[in-house]
Amino acid sequence: MNRYEIRIVGYGGQGIITLSKMIAYASGICEELLVTQTEAYGAQARGGRSWAEVVIDLDRESKQIDYPKALKPYDLLVILSDAATKEVKKEVIKKEENTGLLIWDSSTILGKFRAASKMKNLGLPIQKMALEKFGDTVYGNTILFGIFTVVTKIFSEESAIETIKQFVPSSTLEKNIEAFKFGKQKAEEFLTQLKEGMS
Amino acid sequence: MSNVNGKRFLKPGKYLMMGNVAMAEGALSSGLKFFGGYPITPSTEVIEHLAKRLPEVGGCCMQMEDELASINAVMGASLVGAKAMTATSGPGLSLMTETISMAANIEIPFVFCDVQRCGPGTGFVTVPHHNDIGLTRFAGNGEFEVIAFAPMSCQELFDLTITAFNYAETYRCPIFILSDAYLGHIHEVVNIPPKEEILKRVIDRTIPKDTKGAKFTYEDIKTHKLTIPKPYIVGTEFCPPLIIHLPHNQDGILMPEENSLRFMKIMIDKIRDNIDKISLTEEYKLDDAEIIIISYGLPVRASYRAVDLARKKGIKVGIFRLITVWPFPKEKVKQVVAGAKAIIVPEMNYTGVIAEQVERVTDLNIPVIKVPKVATLHHPDDILKAIEEVAK
Known part of the structure; x- marks a missing residue:
């Protein structure tokens, strides 16, 4: 068992649950890995603080994921609202070189986010970019999915595009793929910077 | 009818499925023809899904005016030969017990899915709580036995629902599937086998050749x-x-x-x-275990992790899992726990309904440690702490 722990926190309506299902689909169905997705259930999923978690087992020999919720420290933590920043502490994210990353939206988190500077983090104005480039904040989800694809390398680009096809209305497919590619590009830039910073 | 029956089985393959939907699909694969229910959190997705799917297979999904009508409609459908089920949560189950008792008496097969939520009374509707374990065992007046399954993953919700329908046909007593608010809403990959394989597993409702034979046990x-x-x-x-x-x-x-x-x-x-034959159990690292965890449903998954962590520290601990919670396999448990240093029973309730059953079996010779949890899942550390405490 080689668990990959993901937690996404924000507010209801941002598409957190959809994003988590897309990650689960790409890993579980396209890449045939074991996966468990859990989500906020009830009024919170329809506004207010919302969350979703995905556990992916990178070990292909495993038969079942034991504990279904994501365990701290996380491999990936995505923070999309001001209120959720409270969750971010040094010890909740893995410190290994090849994993442990905080992704946050600098257009929804308005206050100072000091905790972020203490760890490997990628802050981007995701919702703002989605609105400006693609005309709707919902594309923020696909941008994030693009970022996720690049930074985790759990599933291929083909799997990611196949997943997008399954999840978005066909009339918006083209725009979603553009948003996905945009996210990918942003993540690649981030990885290059990270590499340069290290060397 | 033959063309609609084609939709009874999903195309074989892997699906990302919600727990409640996996259970509904398991029922359809078993040949479900009637669902009578009244929507209640956290079971609503079952009726939602079947409202769409049952008409596709020539069946009927009926939203009734309340729980009493729902369970009576289910009994009526089963009496005329349709495989039938309902799904509800604790408050619905309490309302339905009168008819469940009647069904037990006249041996009508049916499957009852209980997606448990926090009680008593209305309680917290969106959080899990295994607090109907006792209620299912004594669901109604009079003396009768029930069979209750406790799945722990979406795949099991699919597979055990097929087993549940088979048991209903074979044993003709109330059959419960004990899910909960958490399990019902997890998404996992469910592997749907080919139609032929499913059909081999399913016991159909057919008229025997000797129609003059006995009708009741x-x-x-x-x-x-x-x-x-x-x-x-x-x-x-x-x-x-x-x-x-x-x-x-x-x-x-x-x-x-x-x-x-x-x-x-x-x-x-x-x-x-x-x-x-009825009692399904599973063992995990029990061979040399001195400390034994007995559990059912989702706490088993946290227990797997706790056991692995404890084993790394040199503690000999294993799991005896109850897949069928009722009837309680008294003799099997007696054999498994013989010579154990201690028994740990993590349950998603405060009372420890199964812990009390275990205590009866062990005659208090072996300490039985309850690890209660309500409204949320056991963290593996909760169970590990109990193991380490005992191992001291």
Whole structure:
């Protein structure tokens, strides 16, 4: 068992649950890995603080994921609202070189986010970019999915595009793929910077 | 009918499925033809999904005016030969117990899915709480046995629902699937086998060749062996002349009062005599275990992790999992725990309903440690802490 722990926190309506299902689909169905997705259930999923978690087992020999919720420290933590920043502490994210990353939206988190500077983090104005480039904040989800694809390398680009096809209305497919590619590009830039910073 | 039946089975392959949907698909694969229910959190997705799917297979999904009507509609459908089920949560189950007791008496097969939420009363509706474990065991007045399954993953919700329908046909007693608010909403990959494989597993509702045979469970006077006939179907040749929910004989004819004890024996022993066949259990690292975890449902998954972590620290601990919670496999548990240093029972309730059953078995010779949790899952550390405490 080689668990990959993901937690996404924000507010209801941002598409957190959809994003988590897309990650689960790409890993579980396209890449045939074991996966468990859990989500906020009830009024919170329809506004207010919302969350979703995905556990992916990178070990292909495993038969079942034991504990279904994501365990701290996380491999990936995505923070999309001001209120959720409270969750971010040094010890909740893995410190290994090849994993442990905080992704946050600098257009929804308005206050100072000091905790972020203490760890490997990628802050981007995701919702703002989605609105400006693609005309709707919902594309923020696909941008994030693009970022996720690049930074985790759990599933291929083909799997990611196949997943997008399954999840978005066909009339918006083209725009979603553009948003996905945009996210990918942003993540690649981030990885290059990270590499340069290290060397 | 043949063309609609084609949709009974999903295309074989892998699906990302919600727990409640996996259970509904398991029911459809079993040949479900009628669902009667009243939506209640956290079971609503079951009726939602079946409202769409049942008409596709020539079945009927009926949203009734309340829980009483729902369970009675389910019984009516099953009486006329349709595989039938309902899904609800704790408050719905309490309302339905009157009819469940009647169904047990006249041996109508049905499957009851209980997606448990936090009680008592209305409670917290969106959080899990295994607080209907006792209620399912005694769901209704009178003496009768039930069978209850406790799945722990979406794949099991699919597979065990098929087993549940088979048990309903075979044992003709109330069958429960004990899910919860958490399990019902997890998304996991469910592997749907090909139609042929599923059909091999399914026991169909058919009329036996000997339509004059017994319609209800009976005891052979000489050998005292119990026979459970196939379920009768109202409106066919294979139907008792009278269906009354009073103590009755194998033809449905009223028994004299003095024979009531014999009738109770039939109600109870038809399950107890078959406990070895009915009871499904699983063992994990039990061979050399000194500390034994006994659990069911989602806490088992946290226990797997806790056991692995404890083993790394050199503690000999294993898991005995109850897949069927009722009937409680007293003898099997007795064998498994013999010589154990301690038993840990993590349960998603405060009382420890199964822990109390274990205590009865062990006669208090072995300490039974409860690890209660309500409204959320056990963290593996909760169980690990209990293991380390005992191992000291």
